[in-house]
Amino acid sequence: MSRARPIVIAGNWKMNHGPKAARAFFEALAGEDILGVAEAAGNGRLRAILYVPAVSFAAASEAAAAFSKRAEIAVAIGSQNVHWKDSGAFTAELSAPLLMEIGITHTLVGHSERRQFFGETDASVRDRTAFALDQGMDVTLCVGETRAERESGRTEAVLLAQLAGALPQSDPNARERAAKALIEGRLRIAYEPVWAIGTGLTATPAQAQEAHALIRRDLAARLGAQAAQNAVILYGGSVTPANVAELLACPDVDGGLVGGASLKAPDYAALLRAGALAAR
Numbered sequence: 001m002s003r004a005r006p007i008v009i010a011g012n013w014k015m016n017h018g019p020k021a022a023r024a025f026f027e028a029l030a031g032e033d034i035l036g037v038a039e040a041a042g043n044g045r046l047r048a049i050l051y052v053p054a055v056s057f058a059a060a061s062e063a064a065a066a067f068s069k070r071a072e073i074a075v076a077i078g079s080q081n082v083h084w085k086d087s088g089a090f091t092a093e094l095s096a097p098l099l100m101e102i103g104i105t106h107t108l109v110g111h112s113e114r115r116q117f118f119g120e121t122d123a124s125v126r127d128r129t130a131f132a133l134d135q136g137m138d139v140t141l142c143v144g145e146t147r148a149e150r151e152s153g154r155t156e157a158v159l160l161a162q163l164a165g166a167l168p169q170s171d172p173n174a175r176e177r178a179a180k181a182l183i184e185g186r187l188r189i190a191y192e193p194v195w196a197i198g199t200g201l202t203a204t205p206a207q208a209q210e211a212h213a214l215i216r217r218d219l220a221a222r223l224g225a226q227a228a229q230n231a232v233i234l235y236g237g238s239v240t241p242a243n244v245a246e247l248l249a250c251p252d253v254d255g256g257l258v259g260g261a262s263l264k265a266p267d268y269a270a271l272l273r274a275g276a277l278a279a280r
Contacts, residue, residue, distance in 0.1 A: 003045070003254075003278070003279060003280075004229070004230075005230065005231075005232050005254050006044060006045050006046060006047055006185070006232065006254070006255075006279065007040075007045065007046050007047070007248065007254060007255045007275040007276075007278050007279040008046075008047045008048075008049065008188065008232055008234055008254060008255035008256075008275075009046070009047070009048050009049075009255055009256055009258065009268075009271050009272055009275045010048075010049040010050070010051065010078075010140060010190075010234060010255065010256065010257045010258065010262075011049070011050045011051065011257075011258045011259075011261075011262025011263075011268060012051045012080065012108065012111070012236075012257060012258065012259055012262065013050060013051060013052045013053060013056075013080075013262060013263060014053075014080070014113070014259065015053060016053070016263055017052065017053065017056055017060075017263060018053065018055055018056055018059075019055060019056050019058070019059035019060075020059075021056075022052060022056040022059045022060040022063055023059050023060075023062075023063045025063070025263075025265055025268075026060075026063035026064060026066065026067045026075075026265075027063070028265035028266075029067060029071075029265040029268060029269060030067055030070050030071060031265075032265055032266060032269035033269065033273070034071060034073065034269055034272055034273065035273070036273065036276045036277070037071075037073055037269075037272045037273060037275075037276045038071060038072040038073050039276070040275070040276035040279045040280075041072070041073045041074060041276075042072060045276075045279035045280075046272070046275050046276050046279045047074075047076070047255075048073065048074065048075040048076065048272060049075070049076045049077075049078055049106055049140075050064070050075055050076070050077055050078065050262065051077075051078040051079065051080045051106070051107075051108050051140075052077055052078070052080075053080070054079065054080075054094065057077065057079075057102060057104055058102070060077045061077045061102075061103055061104070064076075064077055073272070076105070076106050076138070077103075077104060077106070078104060078105075078106030078107050078108065078138070078140075079094055079099050079104050079106070079107040079108070080107070080108050080111065081093075081094065081107065081108060081109065081111075081114060081128070082094060082095065082096055082099060082107040082109065082128055082131075082132045082137065083095045083096075083128065083131075084124070084127035084128045084130070084131040085131070086131075086135075096131060096132050096135035096136075096137050097135065099137070100135065100136065100137065105136070105137055105138055106137065106138040106139075106140075107132055107137055107138070107139055107140070108139075108140050108142065108190075109125055109128045109129045109132065109139055109140070109141050109142065109166075110125035110128070110129070110141055110142040110143065110162075110166060111142045111192070112142060112144055112192055112194045112197060113197075116194070121165075122161070122162060122164075122165025122166055123165065125141070125162075125165065125166045126165055126166045126167070126168075129141050129166055129167075129187070130168065130174065130177075130178075133177065133178070133181050133186065133187060134177070137186075138185075138186045138187075139181070139186065139187050139188070140188050140189075140190050140234065140257065141166055141187065141188070141189050141190065142189075142190045142192050142236065142257070143159055143162040143163060143166070143189065143190070143191060143192070143215070144158075144159070144162075144191055144192035144193050144194050144197075144236070144237075145158040145159065145193060145194060145195075146158075146194045146195060147194070147195030150193065150195060155211065156214060159191070159211065159214060159215060159218075160214075160218055163189075163215065163218050163219075163222070164222075167222055167223070175222070175223060178223055178227075179223040179224050179226070179227035180227075182219065182223060182227040182228075182230055182231045183226055183227055183230045185230070185232060187231075188231065188232040188233065188234060188254075189215055189219070189231060189232075189233045189234070190233075190234040190235075190236045190257040191208070191211050191212055191215060191233060191234070191235055191236065191237075192235075192236035192237055192257060193207075193211070193237045195237075196237030196238050197236070197237055197238065197259065198238070198259060198260070199238065200238060201237070201238060202237055202238045202239070202240075202243055203235070203237055205246050205247055205249065205250050205253075208235045208237075208247055208250055208253055209250040209251065209252055209253065212233045212235070212250065212252035212253055213252045215231075215233055215252075216228050216229075216231060216233060216252055219231050232254040232255065233252060233253065233254050234253075234254060234255045234256055234257045235247050235253050235255075235256050235257070236256065236257030236258070236259075238259070238260075239256040239257075239258045239259075239261060239271070240260075240261050240267070241261065241267055241270035241271060241274065244256060244270075244271055244274045244275075245274050245277070245278070248274060248275065248278035249278070255275065256271065258271060
């Protein structure tokens, strides 16, 4: 029996891979063994997304399109952030209309590094998420706890607070739109334990499953059972080809938001192969 939800293998290139490196990545990916991946991607059971630096939007989009024709695997190119207004005096920010004008329809919101280094708050994450969804974008909303918060037993409280801050509360129309986006797959949640990002540490499958199950229960309480059942929840903490299979075996882990392993074509191909197997 196949999984009810698709597997999503998303890569976050962060501040890596300019246009030249982006083109080289897809050239290398075309030479990798991706047996079985095209079939899973073609019938919607597997999705691939890469969130790239803004300077690489054009090169990555062009290279991804060429790769898709050769390998019959669509790889969506996304932004690593989006603003909550359509235009204005917001230096260095990118709006949903600007992104969509150049064909970028996917975005990350609320990544831990944006919260840690650039002052993102639950309120700004909520505004970015809501506006991007209203504009028709596909959003991956990130939540996660620090090592200190986990060690002090606050993981559950932190995750619930971040979800409460990022998802609509009082407006029934906004809640309905968010639920619809989850059901349609345009909104997904990424659980990224901050203590496992770039540290080499990884949550055990049991820890990942516990957090994902908590998120799904909270989505059910906030947005309804159907939205929670359909919600794609990604794990984002040092996912590698060595550990991805056991993470994807967890019933509430629907894919990965991958950092370093998404920068190398052989590693990303291995993740796609693991995703195709899990999607059966």
